[in-house]
Amino acid sequence: MRHAKTLSAGAGLVAALLISLSGCVSGPQQNQSAGNNGGGAKTGPVKIGFSMDTLKEERWQRDKQLVEQHAKEVGAILDVQVANGDDAVQTKQADNMLTQGVDVLIVAPHNGEIAASIVEAAHRQGVPVISYDRLIKNADVDLYVSHQVEKIGEMQARYALDHVPHGNYVLIGGAPTDNNALLLRKGQENILKPAAERGDIKIVANPFAKDWKMEEALRYMEDALTANNNKIDAVVASNDGTAVGAISALERAQLAGKVLVTGQDAQLDACQKIVEGTLTMTIYKPIKPLAYSAVDAALKLAHKEPVNAPDKINNGKIDVPAILQEPQAVDKNNMVNTVIKDGYHTLEEVYAHVPKDQWPKATASNGRKAEVSPFIAAFSLLLAAFSWVR
Numbered sequence: 001m002r003h004a005k006t007l008s009a010g011a012g013l014v015a016a017l018l019i020s021l022s023g024c025v026s027g028p029q030q031n032q033s034a035g036n037n038g039g040g041a042k043t044g045p046v047k048i049g050f051s052m053d054t055l056k057e058e059r060w061q062r063d064k065q066l067v068e069q070h071a072k073e074v075g076a077i078l079d080v081q082v083a084n085g086d087d088a089v090q091t092k093q094a095d096n097m098l099t100q101g102v103d104v105l106i107v108a109p110h111n112g113e114i115a116a117s118i119v120e121a122a123h124r125q126g127v128p129v130i131s132y133d134r135l136i137k138n139a140d141v142d143l144y145v146s147h148q149v150e151k152i153g154e155m156q157a158r159y160a161l162d163h164v165p166h167g168n169y170v171l172i173g174g175a176p177t178d179n180n181a182l183l184l185r186k187g188q189e190n191i192l193k194p195a196a197e198r199g200d201i202k203i204v205a206n207p208f209a210k211d212w213k214m215e216e217a218l219r220y221m222e223d224a225l226t227a228n229n230n231k232i233d234a235v236v237a238s239n240d241g242t243a244v245g246a247i248s249a250l251e252r253a254q255l256a257g258k259v260l261v262t263g264q265d266a267q268l269d270a271c272q273k274i275v276e277g278t279l280t281m282t283i284y285k286p287i288k289p290l291a292y293s294a295v296d297a298a299l300k301l302a303h304k305e306p307v308n309a310p311d312k313i314n315n316g317k318i319d320v321p322a323i324l325q326e327p328q329a330v331d332k333n334n335m336v337n338t339v340i341k342d343g344y345h346t347l348e349e350v351y352a353h354v355p356k357d358q359w360p361k362a363t364a365s366n367g368r369k370a371e372v373s374p375f376i377a378a379f380s381l382l383l384a385a386f387s388w389v390r
């Protein structure tokens with residue numbers, strides 16, 4: 001008995017030590033007595049405000065749906081506001097949510113610098129702020145949940161360099177107001193700059209597309225093609241939207257499928273283009289762990305409980321405690337074993353434009369769509385079992 005007690009005390013100590021070593025966060029330190037979140041421990045359902053920049057890309061629709069889903073599962077009250085790329089609107093929507101008494105804010109900022117004022121306003125009321133996917137700069141952000149963004153840039157560039165070790169490269173970045181676009185470029189340059197310095201590759205253009213606009217990417221790609229007599233060998237596009245824009249320009253020049261193009265997000269049209277051969281790769285970032293970690297952390301912060309944040313990232317003011325998910329590179333060789341196996345998209349969706357006799361042999365479990373609808377997954381498994389028994 002005594003032995004067991006010593007053991008559990010020891011385990012407790014080790015756990016406490018691990019938590020303190022790996023970084024723990026429990027909400028804003030200043031002005032705790034003010035506002036809604038100020039007094040004692042929170043009772044009743046937690047009110048979460050989710051301020052989003054956009055729903056333009058498919059992934060953000062998924063983020064919204066999964067945050068809503070998990071908030072419901074844990075019994076939180078959720079208010080989602082979408083600013084559609086307008087900073088003034090995003091600030092106002094966040095202010096309104098604070099006025100309405102949210103206990104915690106999750107913010108996917110349009111502009112990482114401007115959103116600092118949202119953090120300041122929230123903290124004046126003792127409301128903690130989670131920076132979602134994109135980092136809010138120069139502010140006392142309580143927690144950052146995202147993927148390993150610089151690593152994504154490195155993965156895109158390494159993939160391109162492994163497949164096209166020589167030639168002319170075009171880099172198409174995302175919104176310069178989004179810290180992710182800058183981190184991606186940093187990661188890409190970590191890999192590509194040494195190759196350019198060796199003279200293996202030449203970076204002939206490296207623009208950033210305002211607000212990640214596909215039309216801007218298309219225009220930049222057309223300019224690069226014209227300036228280089230169509231002699232472009234690889235396009236490192238920072239996300240799927242900009243990749244699709246670049247592919248449109250390549251199509252007009254009859255070069256689609258002949259030039260390597262990278263992407264990011266594993267959105268459906270991108271995955272379709274990968275199996276059709278006009279996009280070469282994308283980065284798959286499962287959204288469920290991201291959305292769920294944000295809601296779970298929001299609850300903890302609202303209850304002033306510690307959140308285990310194993311990573312950190314400097315935002316120009318502080319080292320922000322962070323929870324960063326692992327990205328995965330996807331091309332046509334591992335599409336079935338990643339995106340499809342996880343149920344992110346179904347086999348039928350991804351191969352919709354490919355003749356059926358060219359579809360990969362897939363089992364029922366990799367045709368499911370688990371992340372969004374477990375019911376369909378269970379149903380197709382049942383169906384498969386039934387036909388097997390017959």
Ligand code: GAL
Nearest residue numbers: 057059134178180212239265
């Ligand atoms: C980035 C995000 C990407 C992509 C892009 C455009 O911040 O990490 O996944 O969606 O914005 O919205």
